[in-house]
Amino acid sequence: MAWVTAQEMRALEARAFSSGVDPGALMDRAGIGIARHLLAHFPTPGHAVAYLGKGNNAGDAIVVLEQLFAHGWSIDFRASHPQEAWSELTQQRFQRLHSALSNPCPSASRPGPLLLLDGLLGIGAHGEIREPLLSLSREMQHLRETDGAIVAAIDLPSGLDSDQGIPSKGAVIADLTLTVGVPKKGLHADSANDSVGRLFLVPLSELRPPADRHPIWSFPSTHPCRLPPRPHSFHKGDAGRVAVLAGSVHFSGAATLCATGALRGGAGLVTLFLDPDNPAQPPPEIMTRRIGSRIEAAFSARADARVLGPGLGELTPPQAQTLLRHLSDDSVPLVLDADALNLIAATTSLDLLAPHHLITPHPGEFARLAPDLAQLPRLEAARRFTQRHPCHLLLKGTRTLICQPGGELHINPTGHAGMATGGQGDVLAGVCGALAAAGHSLADAAILAAWLCGRAAERAITYGSESEQSCSASDTLHHLGGAFLDWKQVRR
Template structure:
């Protein structure tokens, strides 16, 4: 689904104007669309609507909505929230209010009256800042923001809640907390990226007369994943195929005390259709892993007391990598000196696509330039803590700049970067970022990432494009998690439950 930033939204509007529609018509259509949304959703008879209008074009949309509502007999008050309109468009539509029943209050001169109106309103429309806002809301606006917060009214923001950054999703101060956000023509970055997303409430995309072909052709750098993209991974199977048709996956996973990571990643890989899954793991944990999943083959690795891998095991691991179509490395692997050597050798020498997770990422954080020497597709799947290690920063910083860090890292190191968390991001080296809409907080348990890594590796092993596999696997992983939450609750659901949800999910997609 198309998602635009502020600059791209302006480019789209300019394309529409070039095709024959005026900016004034677009503003009129936006205000009318906001009113249609309210009428469809609520009964407005006898209700009071307060519209908070800024001095830019977002305020202009609010002025149009006020006029349209007054024509329907609705009691409307416009609050001039931050000074009189200063754009020509906003001035034009503001002037059209003079012959209507709309009451107008200057917020700067009538603070107590404005707060009383907001407090008694049934609906508050936020048309203060819009998509061009960045930084913090000024101090003189905070009493109004607080009045909105304390009101029992239904709050509807136009385009994006005032105080939120449209491009980055940042909220660097106070922000209107909307029940609904009406955005025009397309979704915007801030509707999907936390923390702005949590202020948007339910988001509705309203058409304002821009041709669908113009929208589809508009360049964007963020895409919301849809079910069809995940479904594209489920290709019909050839009746004459065999296990070799669907790829051989090597999983270098697990260590003493971390056998479960090997089990979950391998089980997820098998469930997602890989033809052969070869799990390379220490011989000491083989009985645990083999007792939990019988489908994979195993490459058993032996170590000296000091942790050094025996030469025969090193040769066996190299042979396993040569036979594989794709390699997953890192789940539960540990971060010892020998592990670091193995990860660096595999990453440097691999001739097949690599999925690097967990401890594989932690090793790379200390040997990051190895990525610049790799000549095969690489997918990294860090959670925020691992991403912080890669970027030499804090988790809080990563969470505040998820979009920017994911995109810049993918471009700098020519990898596909899957930054996990609420709204997992899949960043391509070319700058495109895919945002995943599925998943829930019940997935925040150890093992969920192992399941995702196994799923993703399995889809690549079957011949899917690595980007498509990452986008689709993340969606399906989240959908399985959502089904678990509905069945078991977010508290009780387990990562292994997600694996057990996959057969039913895949059956629906195959049909």
């Protein structure tokens, strides 16, 4: 899904309204869509408070309150202005909510979250966020920091410039943002990341986004890759074979996490090539070969995709030469991560990178590969890198980026700060390998793997009992199944 400026969004809305779409009905669909995401993200009913400005963004928030109330949530609101100052549609939605409140839902237990809905400002905002909205934004911030409240911004966080993505002083800091119709341009700026949090799209068929505009957000509702059911006669060879060259004496866990990532990512057969003295004990489903000449063995193994690098450690000069030689000769789709990338950087072998390679650096590894690009905004850095080196790039970090040779860019919306822990990248590399082995293009494999791993880590908190602090790479592995289901059923 591409993006629009606030002005373009207004033009899309105007076009829809002039073709007969009812503005009130559109607002209801937006609010219902937002609530659907929230109800799935927070399965246990809690207490929701809507923070209302006087524009239509507040109208969306009231529709959301109405929906949450109908699903057993207790609700409340904080308004910046008296009702007479609200937009007509917002006033109408409030009257409707009022009638619903006089007929309360019987559910009384609300052990779920304290959810603050930011309906102060949407695309009608101009300039910095001002009083009386500013004080309400600060109140939300205070509750978030001291009471564990979760802030959900409607359309965009209030006080964030919708085109430039620059937050003004006192702007809302959201844990999640539910953008309506089409993502607003400012949401993908590096400067917006901490204000926006996890981004969800609430598609509205009446509002058609411009095509061919990059970067593209990868949402299951808009990405063409669908993961159809496997034919009943499917066998493990059809699912794909992955050869993993990973791990070393001091980094044995990386090998296990990566190979298990390939297994849980759907590969039919996973072979892990280890040094004889590597103490790793991968799950029994993984075929483990412990041999001295493991580099040659990994490259000569029958495989639909190979994954190289997690925890590989420093290679001896002859080993490094062998690996680089195979890299230039091999034509199987190849995922290169961690120490494989460090080797390429250290030996300035970037000319070996080719379109059948997917490299998955974190920001530190990227800086070693391209020191001159590391200070640029991430989108720009990724685009320039793939214009220079014709490989696929998955640049990890907040808002993982996927860039194809030539510069087509995708942004991943899933994941959270709890993923900032060792081993998540090893799992991701394995999942990339499995999806490539299953026959997906490297771009789709990278887009899907980033989405699935981020979504699995979200599920570890939402459906498991983990927190941002306790979430580990093993939790991501554990929740991959649910993440696959979410993608297939076009949820989240």
